[in-house]
Amino acid sequence: MRIEILGSGCARCHGLEDSVRKALTMLGKDAEVVAVTDMQQIMAYGVMSMPALVIDGKVLSSGRVLSPEEAKKAIVGASV
Amino acid sequence: MLTLFADWFTYTLLRLPKGRLITEAVHFFAYDIPKIYLLLVVIVFAVAMLRTWIPAEKIKKVLSHRHQFVDNILAASLGIITPFCTCSAIPMFIGFVESGVPLGVTFSFLVASPMINEVAMVLLWGLFGARVALLYVGVGLLIAIVAGVIIGQLHMEKYVEDYVYKIKVGAAAGDDPMTFKDRIVASWRYVGEIFRKVAPWVAVGVAIGAFIHGYAPENFLARYAGRDNPFAVLLAVAIGIPLYSNAEGVIPIVQALWAKGLPLGTTLAFMMAVTGLSMPEMIILRRVLKPRLLATFIGVVGLGILIVGYFFNWVL
Numbered sequence: 001m002r003i004e005i006l007g008s009g010c011a012r013c014h015g016l017e018d019s020v021r022k023a024l025t026m027l028g029k030d031a032e033v034v035a036v037t038d039m040q041q042i043m044a045y046g047v048m049s050m051p052a053l054v055i056d057g058k059v060l061s062s063g064r065v066l067s068p069e070e071a072k073k074a075i076v077g078a079s080v
Numbered sequence: 081m082l083t084l085f086a087d088w089f090t091y092t093l094l095r096l097p098k099g100r101l102i103t104e105a106v107h108f109f110a111y112d113i114p115k116i117y118l119l120l121v122v123i124v125f126a127v128a129m130l131r132t133w134i135p136a137e138k139i140k141k142v143l144s145h146r147h148q149f150v151d152n153i154l155a156a157s158l159g160i161i162t163p164f165c166t167c168s169a170i171p172m173f174i175g176f177v178e179s180g181v182p183l184g185v186t187f188s189f190l191v192a193s194p195m196i197n198e199v200a201m202v203l204l205w206g207l208f209g210a211r212v213a214l215l216y217v218g219v220g221l222l223i224a225i226v227a228g229v230i231i232g233q234l235h236m237e238k239y240v241e242d243y244v245y246k247i248k249v250g251a252a253a254g255d256d257p258m259t260f261k262d263r264i265v266a267s268w269r270y271v272g273e274i275f276r277k278v279a280p281w282v283a284v285g286v287a288i289g290a291f292i293h294g295y296a297p298e299n300f301l302a303r304y305a306g307r308d309n310p311f312a313v314l315l316a317v318a319i320g321i322p323l324y325s326n327a328e329g330v331i332p333i334v335q336a337l338w339a340k341g342l343p344l345g346t347t348l349a350f351m352m353a354v355t356g357l358s359m360p361e362m363i364i365l366r367r368v369l370k371p372r373l374l375a376t377f378i379g380v381v382g383l384g385i386l387i388v389g390y391f392f393n394w395v396l
Contacts, residue, residue, distance in 0.1 A: 039171070039174065039367075043174055043247045044248060046175075048135075048137055048168065048171045048175040049135060049171070050171060062135070063135060063168075064266060067269065
């Protein structure tokens with residue numbers, strides 16, 4: 001599983017990354033978490049509100065800082 | 081009800097004697113803080129809810145194919161309800177330009193978004209009254225619309241960095257489906273996020289207000305930067321531009337300036353310069369705008385703020 005956090009490194013983006021990492025710990029799951037800051041790559045996903053969560057190339061949320069609980073749901077949902 | 085609370089807090093709980101200055105100040109504090117916090121929670125929640133139905137991806141669709149001038153108005157208005165995190169500035173800009181939103185319309189949005197938002201509205205309402213809050217919003221909109229129309233007329237499309245036009249924007253990401261309950265949960269959490277960030281500033285702003293309300297105001301600033309000084313607005317804007325703060329952070333300063341006798345026009349111009357134009361924002365925008373367009377943007381918006389400042393000083 002490849003998890004990408006889209007954003008330009010602002011506080012809210014770090015918040016989302018934290019939630020995702022917490023969620024992974026809670027699930028006892030190992031996954032690659034990458035912060036994507038390159039604008040071309042971000043725009044390729046068609047999202048405009050940061051931060052956005054992308055799992056295995058699929059945009060699961062944008063413009064929101066998910067809570068660890070919500071991130072957990074998104075990760076579980078994406079693994080099925 | 082809030083007055084009752086303030087009465088109870090001041091006279092019953094703290095047993096302060098009526099009529100003393102300190103009592104007045106405490107009473108003012110006990111009345112204003114709950115009032116502003118309440119306004120903040122209610123309005124931020126309402127706007128956050130509204131926002132869950134209008135994500136940025138939808139906004140650009142709305143703005144793409146219509147009458148230009150109408151689009152400027154629409155873009156500026158949508159800027160009010162869009163929270164502006166500097167980190168979204170570039171993706172929004174690219175997304176707008178890519179989907180065919182005219183440059184001028186994009187700028188109307190870019191100007192309005194950081195300068196006017198529901199938090200600024202609530203704070204101004206709570207601290208300065210409804211009239212000032214509405215003036216600020218109205219004038220902010222006007223500047224955003226006019227600045228956008230002017231930039232649109234200048235046809236500066238070639239001063240957008242070339243790579244912007246080359247970026248391929250992916251097909252709009254699938255709407256992440258939200259149930260009504262999701263929306264409420266998300267909005268409520270957003271209220272928490274904002275509240276934690278803003279609450280301390282409100283307390284500082286009100287404390288300054290309470291202090292000045294309770295103790296005699298000294299019109300220090302009025303003497304040096306009052307209506308008679310023709311350079312006051314210019315100076316306020318020049319100081320405000322490099323400063324960076326969101327509306328909530330600048331409000332205590334604005335409150336202090338105003339209470340110390342700075343005229344309203346100068347005060348609002350300062351606030352607009354701080355929130356609407358800022359160093360970090362320019363550095364970020366430089367990544368998509370060539371210097372000439374960036375300078376035009378700063379010039380047009382700065383000039384608008386100056387005019388507003390002088391106009392209010394003259395009228396009010």
